[in-house]
Amino acid sequence: MDYAERLENAAVLGAAGKMGSGIVLLLAQELADLALKPENRSRCYVLHAVDISDRALAGLLKYLREQVRKSAEKRIVALRQTYADRPDLVDNGDIIEAYVADALAVVRPATVPAAAGQANVVFEAATEDLELKLKLLKAVAAENPKQPWVFTNTSSIPISELDSKAGLGGRIMGFHFYNPPAVQKLVELIRGKTTKPELAEFAEALCQKLRKTVVPSRDVAGFIGNGHFMRDMLHGIAELERLSKEMPFVQAVYCVNRVSQDFLVRPMGIFQLVDYVGLDVCQCILKVMDPRLPGQGLKSALLERMLGLGAKGGQNHDGSQKDGFLRYEKGRMAGVYDPEAKRYVPLAELQAACDAKLGPLPEPALAWKTAARLPDKDKALAEFFGKLDKMSSLGAELAKRYGSRSHEIGLGLVKDGVAASPEDVNKVLLTGFFHAYGPINDYFKAKVSR
Amino acid sequence: MNKLRRKVFLAAGCNTISMGSGRKEFHPKKPRPGLEDYVKEAGQGTLKLVGGARNVDEGVIGNFMAGRFNHQGNLAALIPMIDPGLLWKPCTRTEGACCSGALAVMASIKSVLSETAEVSLCVGFEVQNTVKAMYGADILSTAGWRQERKAGHAYFFPGKFSDRAGAYYAKHGRERTRKAMARWYRNAIENARLCPTAQEHHNTTKDLEAQALSEPSPKSFVEHLTVYDCSKVSDGASAIAVCSEEGLKRAGIARSDAVELVGWGQVEADLTQPPPDLTVLETTRRAAAQALESAGIKVSDLATVETHDCFTIAGVLAVEAIGLAKPGEGPDFVSAGETSRTGKVPFNTTGGLIGWGHPTGATGVHQTVTLWEQLTGKAGANQIEVSDKRPYGLSINMGGDDKTVVALVLRQAR
Numbered sequence: 001m002d003y004a005e006r007l008e009n010a011a012v013l014g015a016a017g018k019m020g021s022g023i024v025l026l027l028a029q030e031l032a033d034l035a036l037k038p039e040n041r042s043r044c045y046v047l048h049a050v051d052i053s054d055r056a057l058a059g060l061l062k063y064l065r066e067q068v069r070k071s072a073e074k075r076i077v078a079l080r081q082t083y084a085d086r087p088d089l090v091d092n093g094d095i096i097e098a099y100v101a102d103a104l105a106v107v108r109p110a111t112v113p114a115a116a117g118q119a120n121v122v123f124e125a126a127t128e129d130l131e132l133k134l135k136l137l138k139a140v141a142a143e144n145p146k147q148p149w150v151f152t153n154t155s156s157i158p159i160s161e162l163d164s165k166a167g168l169g170g171r172i173m174g175f176h177f178y179n180p181p182a183v184q185k186l187v188e189l190i191r192g193k194t195t196k197p198e199l200a201e202f203a204e205a206l207c208q209k210l211r212k213t214v215v216p217s218r219d220v221a222g223f224i225g226n227g228h229f230m231r232d233m234l235h236g237i238a239e240l241e242r243l244s245k246e247m248p249f250v251q252a253v254y255c256v257n258r259v260s261q262d263f264l265v266r267p268m269g270i271f272q273l274v275d276y277v278g279l280d281v282c283q284c285i286l287k288v289m290d291p292r293l294p295g296q297g298l299k300s301a302l303l304e305r306m307l308g309l310g311a312k313g314g315q316n317h318d319g320s321q322k323d324g325f326l327r328y329e330k331g332r333m334a335g336v337y338d339p340e341a342k343r344y345v346p347l348a349e350l351q352a353a354c355d356a357k358l359g360p361l362p363e364p365a366l367a368w369k370t371a372a373r374l375p376d377k378d379k380a381l382a383e384f385f386g387k388l389d390k391m392s393s394l395g396a397e398l399a400k401r402y403g404s405r406s407h408e409i410g411l412g413l414v415k416d417g418v419a420a421s422p423e424d425v426n427k428v429l430l431t432g433f434f435h436a437y438g439p440i441n442d443y444f445k446a447k448v449s450r
Numbered sequence: 451m452n453k454l455r456r457k458v459f460l461a462a463g464c465n466t467i468s469m470g471s472g473r474k475e476f477h478p479k480k481p482r483p484g485l486e487d488y489v490k491e492a493g494q495g496t497l498k499l500v501g502g503a504r505n506v507d508e509g510v511i512g513n514f515m516a517g518r519f520n521h522q523g524n525l526a527a528l529i530p531m532i533d534p535g536l537l538w539k540p541c542t543r544t545e546g547a548c549c550s551g552a553l554a555v556m557a558s559i560k561s562v563l564s565e566t567a568e569v570s571l572c573v574g575f576e577v578q579n580t581v582k583a584m585y586g587a588d589i590l591s592t593a594g595w596r597q598e599r600k601a602g603h604a605y606f607f608p609g610k611f612s613d614r615a616g617a618y619y620a621k622h623g624r625e626r627t628r629k630a631m632a633r634w635y636r637n638a639i640e641n642a643r644l645c646p647t648a649q650e651h652h653n654t655t656k657d658l659e660a661q662a663l664s665e666p667s668p669k670s671f672v673e674h675l676t677v678y679d680c681s682k683v684s685d686g687a688s689a690i691a692v693c694s695e696e697g698l699k700r701a702g703i704a705r706s707d708a709v710e711l712v713g714w715g716q717v718e719a720d721l722t723q724p725p726p727d728l729t730v731l732e733t734t735r736r737a738a739a740q741a742l743e744s745a746g747i748k749v750s751d752l753a754t755v756e757t758h759d760c761f762t763i764a765g766v767l768a769v770e771a772i773g774l775a776k777p778g779e780g781p782d783f784v785s786a787g788e789t790s791r792t793g794k795v796p797f798n799t800t801g802g803l804i805g806w807g808h809p810t811g812a813t814g815v816h817q818t819v820t821l822w823e824q825l826t827g828k829a830g831a832n833q834i835e836v837s838d839k840r841p842y843g844l845s846i847n848m849g850g851d852d853k854t855v856v857a858l859v860l861r862q863a864r
Contacts, residue, residue, distance in 0.1 A: 076584045076604040077670060090600045091588040 001120065003205050004034050006149070008043050011116030012123045013136050015049035015109070016056030019153050020125035022181030024049050024060065024107065025067050026210050032103040036082050045106045048115045057109040059317055064104060067182060072099040092339065113139045120146055121202075123175065125153040128284040133157065137166035149199050151175035156222045156288040159192030170194035175203055176223060178432040180276070186432035187212040192219050198429065213431050220418045222290040224428045226285050227418050228439060229273075230247060230298060231409045233282060236270035237300050241396060245355070250336040250345045253325055254354045256398065257333075260360055263388065263399035264406075265381065267368050267434045272333065275324030278306050278314035311337050359393025371436040381436065385443035403444030410439035411446050454711070458562050459693045460555075460861055461708035462701070466494025468664065468686040468807025469650040470579055478579065482685065485520050485577040486531060492687035492812075493532030493573050500569060503535025507567035507697075512544045512554030512574035513811035514605045518589045519580050529571070536571070547593030548760065549849030551688070551814025552856035558692035568697035574815035575687035586683055588811070593850040595722050603672055608680055610673035610851045611678045611761040617728035618763060619674065622778040628783035631762035634663035635678050635804060638759065642801030644831040649684055649807035662762075679762040680843045681802075686809035688816040698863075704760055705863040709822045712842065713745025713859040717852030721853055731764070733852045735771040741844060741857035742773075749773040752795055753836045754824055756817035758848035765789070769797075769845060772796035796834045799824055814847035814856060821845055825862045836862075 010027060014020040024047065051057050059376055072079060076092050083089045089098050108115065113136060115120055122140055126132050137150060152162060159174045166172070174190025183231040187207050191200055193198050217223040222230055233372040236256050243252035257269030274282055283303050290298040306325065313324025321328040326337035327344040333353045335344035366384040385403070388396050410425040419425045426438020437443065466488050469476055476482075489511070497503050501607055509529030516522045526541035544553035558570035571722055584604060591599050591606035599783030603609025619627050636658040642648035662678040671677065693701060698708055715737035719725075726732060742749060749772060757772070759765035766780040773797060775783040783789065789797040800806045800820045803813060821843035823829040825836060836843075841861045848855050 073582060073584050074670075077668075080604050087600065091591075092584045092604055093588050098586070 004037075004040055004043070006120050006202060007031055007034060009046050009048075009320050010121045011048035011050060011119035011148075012125060013050050013113060013116065014124065014126035016051035016053060016060040017125060017127070019177060019179060019181060020049075021060050021063055022179070022183075023123050023125050023153065023177060025064055025182045028064060028103045028107050029068060029071060030206070030209055031106045031288040032099070033082075035100065035106065041081070042392075046108055047106045048119060049107050049109045050111070050113055050115050050316070051109075051113060054111060056317075061107070061109065064107065065100060068100045068103045069096060071182075072103075075149060078183070082366075106215070114143055116140060116148075117144050118146060119144060119148050121149045121151070123151050128155060128157070128281055128288070130157055130288065133162060134165050137162060137168065137172070138289035141167050147171060149173075149202065151199075151203065153177055156226050156285045158188050158221055158292065159219050160194060163192050163194055170196045171199065173203055174217070174219070174223070176225065178225070184432060185211070185213045185427060186215065186225075188215055188217045188223050188225055188428065188432075190217050190219050190223055213427065215424050215427050216420065217424075218418050220416065221289045222285065222418075224413055224419045224425060225432050226289070228406070228409050228425065228429060229277075229433070230285055230289060231412075232319040232406055233270060233274055233406045234298065234300060235402065235409075237302050239401070241302065248338075248350075249340065250338050251350050251354050251357070253336045254347075254350055255358055255394070257326070258354070258358065259367070259395055259398040260402055261397050262365075263358075264402055265368050265371050265384065265436050267365055275313035275321065275326055275328075276315075277344050278312060279303055279324050279439070280312050280314065283307060286358075305339060309337075309339055309342060310401065311339075326429070358395030358398075359391070361395070362387035362391065368436055374435070377436060381443060390442065400444065404446055406439040407441065407444045408446035414440075455563060456565070457695050457705075458559050458677075458711040459695070459698050459705075459708040460690050460711065460818055460822055460860065461693060461698065461703045462496045462499030462686070462691040463822045464492050464499070464690070465647050465688045465816055466491045466686050467647045468684045468809055470649050470682050470684045470807060472649045472653060472682060474652050475806070476579075482579065485516060485522065485575060486528065488575050488577060488685060488687035488809075489528050489573055490532050492575070492689040493529070493571065496551070496571060496573075496689040496691050497533055497535075499647075500571075500693075500703065501572045503533040505697075505701045506524055506536060506539065506569050506571045506691070507534060508561060509541040509571045510544060510554045510557045510561070511572065512550040512552075512814060514545060514547055514550045514576055515589050515592065515810070516577070518551075518592075519576065519578050519586070529573070531569055532571075532573075537719040545811075546854040547849035548808070548809040549814055549847045549854040549856055551816065552818075552845070552847030552858070553814065553854070555690070555692065555814055555818055555858065556714070556856055559711060559714070562692055562694050562697070565694075568694045569701055570692045571689065572692050572815060573687060573689040574809075574812040576809035576811040577685040578683045578809065579685050583683060591856070597722070597744045605672060607851070608672045608675055608761070611763055612666075612674040614725075614728045614767065615674040615679075615761075615763040617670050618767070620645055621729050622781065626781045626785070627763075627766065628663060628670045629659075630766050631679055632659040633785050633787070634759065634762040634765045634789070635659070635662040638798060638802050638805030640805075641791055641799055641832060642805030645800040645806060646804055647686075648801045649682055650801055675763070677762060681760045681804050681808035684807035684809040686807055686812050686816075688819050690815055690822065705827075707826055708806065708863040709825050709843070709860040710863040711858065712747070712861055713741045715740025715742075715744065715855070715857040717855050719853045721850065725852060730766070730777070731767045731771040731848075731852045733855045733858075734758075734768055734846055734848060737770045737855040738844065738846060739858040741859045745842065745859035747842055747849070747859065751840050751842050752844050753840045754799060754821070754834060754843045755789075755795055755797045756799075756802065756820050756843070756845040758813070758846050759798060759804050760808060760848070762804065764848070765797065765802070765804075772846070791832075793832055799829065800832050801835055814845070817845040817847055818858065818860070821858075821860050825860060
């Protein structure tokens with residue numbers, strides 16, 4: 001079965017979720033593109049979009065229609081060639097609408113996993129919960145006579161474990177898209193011990209078609225992305241707990257968040273990132289990683305407490321940010337959660353005092369957005385962090401500790417063989433987390449070389 | 451052409467900002483002024499300079515495709531909206547694709563010549579940022595022959611002029627032509643920076659020629675042009691008063707504050723036929739020749755030219771079509787800086803279509819406003835030197851792929 005045939009009948013499980021909807025979007029277009037090729041005209045391409053919620057599936061179709069249109073608008077030059085033999089489609093507008101219709105026509109929404117019963121290839125994008133994933137994968141193994149290949153979007157669960165527990169016989173591989181899948185270039189590919197080599201070939205080919213940047217990760221819980229992110233987050237939480245002995249909790253949250261954004265020249269502060277991913281998702285990932293990587297303290301009582309108080313983060317259906325560590329107004333930070341008082345303290349009440357405690361940024365300040373676009377960003381970053389190194393303000397000290405810890409985490413991932421090289425670690429942070437520089441750098445020294 | 455039966459003057463020009471990407475205040479997702487705001491602003495600006503609507507006999511409005519960009523037709527009836535004093539006066543709308551503006555000027559001129567008006571208010575406008583570029587390309591493609599649309603490029607007119615550029619590269623050399631196109635771009639932006647209403651007024655790029663020399667990307671755009679070779683999508687309006695001698699007096703405008711029409715050329719090619727030679731703007735050549743001949747002047751008498759540089763290659767080709775350079779030598783003339791504001795014949799002194807902007811229906815009117823400003827010394831920071839020895843300005847407004855062309859020769863009234 002070649003690539004085009006394999007994709008003739010595909011399925012996404014958890015299709016209407018945050019990750020699933022993006023994966024459906026990418027696959028719907030890939031399947032439509034295949035279907036539109038003259039050599040595939042006799043084939044009927046089908047993408048089963050399986051999710052438990054009818055409402056969410058209705059939302060998925062609306063999302064697909066909007067996003068496919070945007071994508072078709074960008075691809076109009078090529079699409080005119082694709083539809084060159086359709087005399088009824090003359091204007092760009094005609095062609096864009098035809099492509100939207102063709103892409104949506106491959107999608108079959110369904111609320112039962114049995115809908116994927118004839119799929120050759122299944123993309124699993126359910127919540128990061130081992131039991132739920134196993135339930136779905138076992139159903140696929142039992143109900144689909146075609147022995148489909150399974151690509152799981154897990155960001156932390158070892159593939160070998162999923163394989164043995166679901167009884168897939170090596171027909172599974174990790175295909176970890178980053179959020180949102182349609183925008184993020186990075187895909188982590190993870191081969192389990194028993195993964196069949198054909199799956200890896202297919203995955204590489206699909207990534208190439210989707211124009212993704214591939215980084216291979218060893219099959220260790222958390223892989224490279226969460227291997228860094230979770231430890232980075234736990235460092236932030238540890239710093240927050242340390243600081244909150246000297247200042248109110250909300251101030252400590254603000255200070256660590258600001259340092260991890262402005263002083264480290266990152267796209268967002270650590271607690272904003274945790275809110276973006278969702279505190280519940282982070283907790284799920286830690287629960288996967290901690291027992292599989294014992295002795296590393298990969299847990300957080302604070303996350304548990306925040307979740308118990310209902311501060312969950314994540315996004316609403318319209319893509320807007322839910323409140324977590326921070327409160328948001330129109331996507332911007334507006335307050336910080338105080339678990340004692342069980343309320344959000346407005347930013348205006350703490351910002352000035354915190355900024356004074358942190359001290360100034362190195363001059364001239366270097367915003368992440370500016371740095372990321374600079375052709376000679378390495379020079380600009382070296383200059384910025386060089387000045388930071390000579391400063392002894394609270395902000396500078398926190399930033400140096402943070403940068404060093406991030407470096408140390410990166411080296412650890414290489415040393416443990418999770419990543420094949422420092423370049424792979426850096427590539428994950430640069431492309432998957434949009435950092436302006438990789439954690440393994442010359443700006444911050446790792447204090448403890450593992 | 452017969453001698454003009456009476457003198458015709460143009461005065462009291464007014465431009466709105468040419469709004470679109472490049473302007474700091476432009477945001478594609480935020481509400482923007484409507485076509486009524488642009489028409490009103492430009493029209494009222496001119497009315498103020500002619501002593502009010504009571505001095506105006508009629509109105510002409512040029513526009514290409516409000517019917518699709520704005521779902522608005524019956525545009526002549528926008529003129530009375532400018533001022534209640536224009537109610538019940540005769541009004542006309544002209545359409546000739548991107549030449550709609552100059553057709554409006556011609557309609558006003560012919561009214562004055564036919565003695566049905568002493569003062570004709572001439573307005574041109576287009577509001578195009580209502581749709582994304584790829585849909586705008588569909589609308590603009592109607593300036594070409596519909597039967598060519600299916601085989602045409604997604605970006606239809608950039609595709610047409612990319613073909614012209616490709617043919618010119620093949621015949622006269624790619625590198626030297628691209629170099630001249632880059633210089634054309636630099637001149638346009640440098641002039642626009644001096645003009646507060648220009649779309650590229652806020653452009654701060656340091657090395658414009660290097661930017662313009664980036665390689666075309668046929669996968670996402672056209673084969674032989676980059677976006678720097680193209681005029682942008684613009685919203686804007688321009689207005690001017692076309693007057694008889696009596697009209698000027700009535701409006702209280704001194705002759706020195708007006709320009710006089712010395713000659714014109716108005717030429718139409720067959721929409722359904724492809725250009726005979728892609729490396730020549732034949733219709734433009736004929737219109738310019740007619741205009742110069744009717745004015746009784748030579749190309750060497752021109753102080754300045756406003757030409758229709760919808761694409762940089764169209765600017766280079768126009769230099770040859772006007773007769774300032776022989777076929778194949780346009781690039782040398784441009785690269786030597788002869789069309790820059792300090793060159794032998796400054797072109798497009800407020801930025802032209804690439805620098806000032808190209809609100810399609812406004813462009814022909816905007817060109818006459820720029821010439822009026824330059825020839826009467828009202829061009830502010832954009833002012834170039836106009837000597838008595840070479841006192842003439844030439845405008846060339848082109849509709850479609852060199853199909854509808856109007857050329858006007860103006861000079862300061864004496």
